[in-house]
Every structure is written in structure tokens, then in C-alpha cells.
Amino acid sequence: MNPTEVRPGIHWVGVNDRTTDLFEGQWPLPHGVSYNAYLVVGRKVALIDSVKAPFAEELLDKIARVVDPNRLDYLVVNHMEPDHSGALPVLRRVAPGAEVLATASALPMLARFYGLTRGVRAVADGETLDLGGKVLSFHPIPFVHWPETMATYEGTERVLFSCDAFGGFGALDGALFDDEADLAYYDPEVVRYFANIVGMHTRPVLRAIEKLQGLSIEVIAPSHGLVWRREPGRVVDLYGRLARMEGEPAVTVVYGSMYDHTRQMADAVACGVTAAGVPVRVVDAARVHPSTVLAEAWRRKGLIVGSPTYDTGIFPAVGQALRLIARKRLGNRVVGLFGSFGWRGGAVGKLAGLVDELGWELLGKVEFRGAPTADDLAQGRELGQAVAERVKG
Ligand SMILES: Cc1cc2nc3c(=O)[nH]c(=O)nc-3n(C[C@H](O)[C@H](O)[C@H](O)COP(=O)(O)O)c2cc1C
Ligand SMILES: [Fe+2]
Ligand SMILES: [Fe+2]
Numbered sequence: 001m002n003p004t005e006v007r008p009g010i011h012w013v014g015v016n017d018r019t020t021d022l023f024e025g026q027w028p029l030p031h032g033v034s035y036n037a038y039l040v041v042g043r044k045v046a047l048i049d050s051v052k053a054p055f056a057e058e059l060l061d062k063i064a065r066v067v068d069p070n071r072l073d074y075l076v077v078n079h080m081e082p083d084h085s086g087a088l089p090v091l092r093r094v095a096p097g098a099e100v101l102a103t104a105s106a107l108p109m110l111a112r113f114y115g116l117t118r119g120v121r122a123v124a125d126g127e128t129l130d131l132g133g134k135v136l137s138f139h140p141i142p143f144v145h146w147p148e149t150m151a152t153y154e155g156t157e158r159v160l161f162s163c164d165a166f167g168g169f170g171a172l173d174g175a176l177f178d179d180e181a182d183l184a185y186y187d188p189e190v191v192r193y194f195a196n197i198v199g200m201h202t203r204p205v206l207r208a209i210e211k212l213q214g215l216s217i218e219v220i221a222p223s224h225g226l227v228w229r230r231e232p233g234r235v236v237d238l239y240g241r242l243a244r245m246e247g248e249p250a251v252t253v254v255y256g257s258m259y260d261h262t263r264q265m266a267d268a269v270a271c272g273v274t275a276a277g278v279p280v281r282v283v284d285a286a287r288v289h290p291s292t293v294l295a296e297a298w299r300r301k302g303l304i305v306g307s308p309t310y311d312t313g314i315f316p317a318v319g320q321a322l323r324l325i326a327r328k329r330l331g332n333r334v335v336g337l338f339g340s341f342g343w344r345g346g347a348v349g350k351l352a353g354l355v356d357e358l359g360w361e362l363l364g365k366v367e368f369r370g371a372p373t374a375d376d377l378a379q380g381r382e383l384g385q386a387v388a389e390r391v392k393g
Contacts, residue, residue, distance in 0.1 A: 001014075001174070001176065003062045003063075003065050006038065006227055007157035007159055009134055009157070010038060010039070010040050010041070010134075010154060010157055011041070012176055012221070013038065013047075013062035013063050013066065014037045014059075014223075016033075016034050016172055020032075023197075024197070026291075027196045031189060032169075032170065032171030033083075033169050033224055034170075035052055035084060036222065036223045036224065036225075036227070037223075038161055041066065041131075041134070042130075042131030042132040042133035042134035044074065044132055045071055045131070046075075046076055047072055047074070047098075048076045048161045049163065049223050050084060050086065050088060052082060052083045052086045052087075053082065053086035053087060053089075054086075056090040070094060073097070073099065073131075074098060075092075075100045076136070076152050077101065077102040078149060078151060078152055078223070079149045079150075079164060081164075082113070083223075085110075101123050101129070101138070102123070103122060103149075103150050104122040106122075106148035123138040124138070125138070125139065125140050126139065134156055135154065135155040136152055136153065137152070137155060138153075139151045139153060139215070141163075141204065141207075141211065143201045144163075144198060151163055151165065157218070157219070159219040160212060161223075162221070162222045163223045164197065164198060165205065165222065166220050166222045166239055167222040167225050168193045168194075168222075169193040169224065169225070170186055172226070173185065176226065178227070178231060188295070189225065190225065190235065190238060190239075191298060191299050192291065194239065194242045195242070195291075195298040196291045196295065199298065199328045199329075200328055202242075202244070205240075206240070206244070218232065220235060220236070245298070245331050246301070248279075250278055250279040250391065251273045251280045251303070251304060251388055252280075252281050252296045252297050252299070252300045252304070253266050253304045254303065254321060255282070255318065255338075256307055256315035256318040258315075261308065261370060261372060262306045262307065262340045263284075264371070265366065265368070265372050265377065265380045267282070268377040268378075268381050269336070269338060269384040270282050270384060271381055271384065272383060272386075273304075273387065274384075275381065276385045276389050277392075278388035280302075280384070281296055285315075285320070293324070293325070294321065294324050294325050294328060297330060298328075298330055300391075301333065301334055302387045303333045303360070304337070304338070304387055305335065305337055306318070307319070309342065309344070309345050309346045312344070313347060314347045315347060318351075322351070325358075329358075333361070334361045334363060334387055334391050335355055336363050336384070336387045337367075338366040338368075338380055339366075339367055341367065347367075348366075349367075363390060364386055365383075
């Protein structure tokens with residue numbers, strides 16, 4: 001994508017990454033991701049964030065189409081994660097006079113990640129920087145996503161450069177702005193990004209939303225995904241709902257199955273949810289990455305988990321997904337459990353232990369030996385219905 005003017009004097013100069021398979025070395029990127037960087041051009045010029053190191057040349061080319069990169073006066077580092085800071089060594093060589101601005105807690109990271117100690121300055125909370133015609137101010141939002149993270153605000157055009165906050169996975173498919181894009185593609189990518197990347201930090205996200213509300217914002221320009229100019233409140237609402245772990249009034253059925261017994265029950269449970277007039281999604285935990293299960297579970301208030309007993313415990317793919325969900329501390333779920341066993345069982349009991357640890361509301365369990373009987377399946381439908389009724393109310 002070409003450099004794109006977001007507002008007069010403010011240009012997107014980011015890149016699309018369609019080749020990295022695993023974000024942070026572990027989260028699959030089936031639709032890629034963008035690293036958004038922005039030029040703010042007043043009499044002085046600031047670059048807000050950069051890109052992952054392999055894309056530094058592309059970033060420089062884009063900057064050069066707006067201003068001579070040598071002319072950069074400031075490099076604003078909202079966040080030290082290398083998907084945004086990786087091009088700093090190249091930028092320092094190209095624009096040796098540009099001052100690096102970051103929070104105080106970013107300074108040791110700049111030194112240890114890139115050896116940058118000279119021409120580096122810590123900015124204070126609320127500090128302003130007059131670029132001549134454009135005015136930046138700096139607003140730390142710790143732990144969205146790292147302790148040193150801040151957002152930068154441009155006051156004349158009312159643009160918030162929110163970094164990871166309000167970001168999403170998904171490369172930019174030819175459109176930069178929310179009013180040009182297919183939101184049916186981006187919304188699930190925002191949810192998956194939130195759950196996988198910032199989901200650990202729900203309280204910091206809510207604090208950031210509250211803090212940034214004090215600014216008059218017309219455009220939200222995050223460092224991943226779309227720029228929100230038609231309805232910036234939309235992505236803030238979505239982040240708020242995800243951070244409060246409200247969950248849509250819908251149900252996710254997550255299961256694993258070796259020989260179809262548990263799978264038959266998953267279908268019965270899902271039919272029960274539908275019978276109660278509630279949307280349901282069925283996910284085979286062995287066939288998707290745990291990060292997908294996490295995102296599906298984060299989206300919906302109801303969660304019904306099924307597992308056959310395997311070596312006295314939970315089926316590995318189901319256990320792996322649930323451990324990830326537990327590690328991310330997803331709360332506030334209404335749940336049901338089911339599973340088949342061959343001789344002594346154990347999976348459903350262990351799942352119940354996990355549910356208890358997480359403080360989720362357990363509405364019922366259906367554990368059965370071998371193939372489900374008609375009576376077992378009827379109980380499964382009832383379980384689906386019960387969870388559905390609870391998430392509706
Ligand atoms: C490798 C393996 C390990 C198993 N371990 C146990 C076990 O420890 N306890 C038990 O009761 N059943 C065990 N079973 C039996 C299954 O739980 C049982 O066949 C169940 O009906 C499988 O459900 P599914 O068809 O949904 O996979 C095991 C089965 C397999 C293939
Ligand atoms: Fe990050
Ligand atoms: Fe990021």
C-alpha cells in the first residue's frame with residue numbers, strides 16, 4: 001500500500017506483513033498483520049513508531065515519498081516490542097540527528113535492545129511537543145502492552161496514535177480506514193489479537209480507555225490494523241467489552257474426540273443451544289490452534305467443553321486450549337461440561353476442577369460411557385439449553 005494521508009500533514013507509512021507465520025513466534029497469522037507507522041509533518045517532522053526490522057527498507061521508501069528521511073527530527077517510540085521498534089537502528093543511521101522520544105521505562109530497553117543511549121529523551125505524562133503547526137502530547141498506558149507503552153496524541157487534527165491498544169491482526173486488504181474496509185473481516189481479527197496479545201492485561205486496557213477519554217479524539221490510528229475515523233468509538237467499545245469479559249449472549253462449544261462419541265454429544269449440545277434461540281459455534285480443539293479456541297471463548301459468554309478421558313485425564317488438545325484460556329485469565333464464563341470414557345473416566349472431573357479454579361459458573365455436566373445413548377444425548381441438549389438460557393438473561 002502507498003503512503004496514505006490520514007489527516008492533513010499526518011501520513012500512514014506502515015507496512016503489511018503477509019509472510020510471518022507466527023506472531024511473537026507463536027500466534028498463527030493466517031491473514032497477516034500490519035505494522036503501522038505514521039509521519040506527523042509540521043515545521044518539524046516526527047515519526048510515530050516504526051516496523052519490524054525486515055521491513056525497515058520498505059518503511060524508508062514510504063517515508064521518502066513524503067519527506068526526506070534525513071529530515072526526521074523525532075522518532076517517537078510508543079512501545080518497545082520489536083514489531084514496532086525493530087527499524088530503529090536503521091532509522092538512527094539514516095537520520096542521525098533525530099531524537100528518540102519514549103517513556104522513562106523504555107530507556108533501558110532502548111539501550112539493551114539496540115544500544116541506543118545517545119539522542120534519547122524520556123517524555124513525561126502529558127508533556128507536549130510543538131512541531132510547528134502540529135502538537136504532540138504523550139500519554140503512558142502501561143501494560144497495553146508492555147510496562148513502557150504510551151500513546152501519542154496530535155492535538156490540531158485530534159488523532160490518537162494508540163499503538164497496540166485498539167489494534168487487530170489481519171493485513172490491510174487495500175483499505176486503511178474503517179469506512180473503506182470490510183469490517184466482517186477485521187472484527188474477528190481484532191478479537192483474536194485482543195485475546196492472544198493484550199488479553200492478559202484487561203485492567204490496564206480499561207485504565208487506558210478511561211485515561212484517553214480525557215482527550216478529544218476524532219481518529220484512532222493504532223499500530224496494527226485499521227485506522228478508525230468514521231466511528232472511532234466502535235473499536236473502543238469493542239475493546240471495552242472484551243476487557244470487561246462481558247461476552248456476547250452466545251455459546252462456544254469446544255470439544256475433542258477420537259472415535260466420535262464425544263463429537264456426537266457436541267452436536268447434541270449445540271442443537272440444545274440453538275433450540276433456546278441462541279447463536280452457537282462448535283470448535284474441534286484438535287483441528288485449530290489453541291489461540292483460535294481462546295479467541296472464540298473470549299467472544300461469547302457461554303462455554304461448553306467436551307473431552308473424552310485420555311490416559312485418565314483431559315484429551316490433550318482440549319487441555320492445551322483450556323490451559324491457555326486459564327493462563328490468560330478469561331473470567332466471567334457460564335459453562336457446561338461433557339465427555340465420554342471407556343472404563344473409569346476422569347476428564348470431566350478434571351475439567352470441573354479447572355472451572356472451579358477459574359471461578360466460572362458451572363451449570364451442569366454430562367459424562368457417559370462409550371457411545372452416548374438417546375438418554376445421554378437428551379441430557380446434552382438440555383445442558384446446551386440451560387447454558388443458552390443463562391447467557392440470554
Ligand atoms: C489412548 C487412549 C487412552 C484412553 N484412556 C482412558 C482412560 O484413562 N480412562 C478411561 O476411562 N477411558 C480411556 N480411554 C477410552 C476413551 O475415553 C473412550 O473410548 C471414549 O469413548 C472415547 O471417546 P471419543 O470417541 O469421543 O474419543 C482411552 C482411549 C484411548 C484411545
Ligand atoms: Fe506489543
Ligand atoms: Fe504490536
